[in-house]
Amino acid sequence: MFTSSSALRRAAVLAVAVPVAGTFLSALSAPAAFATGQAAVLDPAEQRIADNLDTRSQDARLGSTLGGVVLDAGSRKPVWGHGATTALMPASNTKLGTATAALTVLGPGHRFTTKVVQGDGTLTLVGGGDRTLTTADLTELARTAVTGLKKAGPTSVRVRVDDSLFPEPTLATGWNDGYYPDSVAPVRALVVDGHHVTDTSLDAGQVFAEALARQGVTVTGEVTHGRAAPGDAHVASHRSAALSAVVQQMLKVSDNDVAETLLRMTALSAGRPATFEDGTAVVREVLGQYGISLAGYEIHDGSGLSRANRIPAQTIADILDLAADPRHSEILKYIVDGLPVAGEAGSTLGPEWGRFDTADSQCAIGKVKAKTGTLTGAIALSGLTKAQDGQWKVFSFIENDSTADPADIKDALDGLAATVNGCWA
Numbered sequence: 001m002f003t004s005s006s007a008l009r010r011a012a013v014l015a016v017a018v019p020v021a022g023t024f025l026s027a028l029s030a031p032a033a034f035a036t037g038q039a040a041v042l043d044p045a046e047q048r049i050a051d052n053l054d055t056r057s058q059d060a061r062l063g064s065t066l067g068g069v070v071l072d073a074g075s076r077k078p079v080w081g082h083g084a085t086t087a088l089m090p091a092s093n094t095k096l097g098t099a100t101a102a103l104t105v106l107g108p109g110h111r112f113t114t115k116v117v118q119g120d121g122t123l124t125l126v127g128g129g130d131r132t133l134t135t136a137d138l139t140e141l142a143r144t145a146v147t148g149l150k151k152a153g154p155t156s157v158r159v160r161v162d163d164s165l166f167p168e169p170t171l172a173t174g175w176n177d178g179y180y181p182d183s184v185a186p187v188r189a190l191v192v193d194g195h196h197v198t199d200t201s202l203d204a205g206q207v208f209a210e211a212l213a214r215q216g217v218t219v220t221g222e223v224t225h226g227r228a229a230p231g232d233a234h235v236a237s238h239r240s241a242a243l244s245a246v247v248q249q250m251l252k253v254s255d256n257d258v259a260e261t262l263l264r265m266t267a268l269s270a271g272r273p274a275t276f277e278d279g280t281a282v283v284r285e286v287l288g289q290y291g292i293s294l295a296g297y298e299i300h301d302g303s304g305l306s307r308a309n310r311i312p313a314q315t316i317a318d319i320l321d322l323a324a325d326p327r328h329s330e331i332l333k334y335i336v337d338g339l340p341v342a343g344e345a346g347s348t349l350g351p352e353w354g355r356f357d358t359a360d361s362q363c364a365i366g367k368v369k370a371k372t373g374t375l376t377g378a379i380a381l382s383g384l385t386k387a388q389d390g391q392w393k394v395f396s397f398i399e400n401d402s403t404a405d406p407a408d409i410k411d412a413l414d415g416l417a418a419t420v421n422g423c424w425a
Contacts, residue, residue, distance in 0.1 A: 121157060124159075184303060251371060321394045357411075371383060374410075
């Protein structure tokens with residue numbers, strides 16, 4: 001399911017939304033509707049999954065508010081459901097919609113560009129929405145800029161930062177004050193090394209200025225905010241890795257900062273202002289064009305930190321099923337590629353997070369790919385696994401308001417995923 005033939009790949013180009021000057025082509029293959037309330041004919045392995053989930057979803061650790069669904073990925077046949085269409089707080093499962101919109105609108109090969117321009121004795125570092133920019137990248141920009149400066153003669157410059165690509169950062173609806181800047185930094189178009197500081201742009205400018213100084217250039221005055229002038233000369237630029245790689249890493253470690261930056265860059269590419277409101281509107285537009293139901297779908301950010309977000313488990317499963325569909329592999333396969341694997345160190349399903357380490361769930365190590373989600377009062381796990389019948393299953397489980405210890409809730413959800421795989425029979 002994670003690969004496709006060349007014929008299917010060619011079909012994907014025709015069937016999927018393609019970014020064209022901020023618009024979307026509309027010839028999209030919509031997923032079949034979930035047959036809520038209709039009995040499905042299950043094979044014996046699927047019936048065991050359904051029967052076991054009926055029992056295990058009643059686990060006291062999961063509380064009384066659980067939404068869940070399991071689909072056969074090939075046929076989209078419903079295998080099991082419980083509160084599947086109830087809109088719940090999804091936490092970081094929100095990132096799946098953000099990734100879908102970003103890959104569709106920007107394209108998997110898109111790269112974010114950070115520039116340095118020169119004019120009137122000033123070097124301006126211009127942010128381009130690259131949340132993966134590093135000190136090494138800024139050092140290389142400084143080295144290139146200094147080479148140009150030495151040819152021109154100046155040995156001293158002023159430094160300013162231009163992060164005007166994004167409007168002033170604000171708290172998203174539903175963000176707790178404590179999230180900012182520790183769990184997520186202010187959403188600016190310029191940042192280095194993922195620093196969680198109040199003004200990431202000035203911070204990046206200071207790192208750039210220090211790199212210039214190491215190259216023998218005197219930086220006069222303080223680093224300031226400002227806009228590059230139309231007549232400023234381009235002296236250096238850095239391009240990020242392809243969006244496909246950025247999305248995979250974002251999902252692997254559940255990076256809130258990257259998600260919020262992608263939301264704004266997606267809005268810009270769609271011809272809208274780079275705001276929370278416009279970014280989330282584009283996510284809804286893209287999902288709707290793919291045929292994903294938006295009933296109960298309410299988001300206010302790209303990361304899932306907003307406690308006002310609501311998404312049904314059915315919608316999360318539909319997004320994952322879409323991403324795994326070979327017809328859309330040219331654009332969306334990177335979502336499935338980026339999902340953490342149970343037991344994968346360095347991901348949110350790694351042993352350092354205590355995932356898949358119980359007697360019930362250890363059997364699923366290496367067999368489940370899933371996106372995690374964790375907020376106070378909301379824990380989610382949604383992904384894919386190859387079940388005992390040899391068929392891939394898509395699942396989504398979202399728990400809200402349980403009073404159990406979060407570690408215990410995660411253990412229970414890991415057990416549900418192992419149940420879908422069938423290794424916990």
